[in-house]
Amino acid sequence: MQKLTVSELAKLYGYSRQAIYAHINKGNLSKGSDGLIDFSEAIRVFGEPKGKSVDDKQSKSINSQDLTQVDLLKSQVDLLEKQLNQALLRENQSIEREVFYQEQIEAMQRLLEAPKPHMTTFTDQELVQPNMAKTAPEQDKAEAKHEGLTTPEQTENKRILVPEQVEPEQPKRGFLSRFFLPNG
Numbered sequence: 602m603q604k605l606t607v608s609e610l611a612k613l614y615g616y617s618r619q620a621i622y623a624h625i626n627k628g629n630l631s632k633g634s635d636g637l638i639d640f641s642e643a644i645r646v647f648g649e650p651k652g653k654s655v656d657d658k659q660s661k662s663i664n665s666q667d668l669t670q671v672d673l674l675k676s677q678v679d680l681l682e683k684q685l686n687q688a689l690l691r692e693n694q695s696i697e698r699e700v701f702y703q704e705q706i707e708a709m710q711r712l713l714e715a716p717k718p719h720m721t722t723f724t725d726q727e728l729v730q731p732n733m734a735k736t737a738p739e740q741d742k743a744e745a746k747h748e749g750l751t752t753p754e755q756t757e758n759k760r761i762l763v764p765e766q767v768e769p770e771q772p773k774r775g776f777l778s779r780f781f782l783p784n785g
Contacts, residue, residue, distance in 0.1 A: 604637035614647050620665035623672050 607625075611618045621638075624630040630646045632638050774782070 603640040604633065604635070605640055605643065606637060607632075610638055610643055613650050614643070616647075616665040617669070620669050623669055627672060 605613065607618055607621050610616075611621050621630070624646060625632055625638075630638065631642055
């Protein structure tokens with residue numbers, strides 16, 4: 602069969618060289634190792650060449666421009682589809698990551714809420730002076746009732762708070778002093 606160059610093929614069909622190269626790059630049209638295009642391959646892609654009139658050449662160049670624009674738009678659509686798929690994939694990954702982190706937070710909160718058997722909490726410990734804490738509000742109430750002049754009898758009836766006796770802690774002793782010093 603006959604082999605044609607890109608320029609000859611463009612003249613024969615009335616396309617621009619850019620349109621022919623666009624078909625080659627897209628894979629619709631194949632070029633041989635010698636750089637020439639088989640005529641049968643051109644017929645397969647573009648069909649039979651028509652008679653050459655001035656109107657045909659103008660319409661073919663317009664069609665080739667439209668073809669290159671269509672090819673350009675198709676490639677842009679493909680690029681946008683790829684970008685959209687990548688964005689959706691990243692969004693799914695971030696949602697999965699967020700769910701994972703939320704589960705981790707909930708697990709940590711459950712661990713914080715669970716009481717440990719060997720640990721004591723602040724609410725389990727008793728106050729050092731429970732009597733003072735209980736009687737202070739009662740004393741404030743009694744003073745609030747007797748505002749103004751007081752008689753000696755009333756002052757004698759007031760309660761005097763006495764702190765509960767707490768024995769001081771003995772100083773800690775070292776290992777050897779436990780054996781050699783008398784008990785204190």
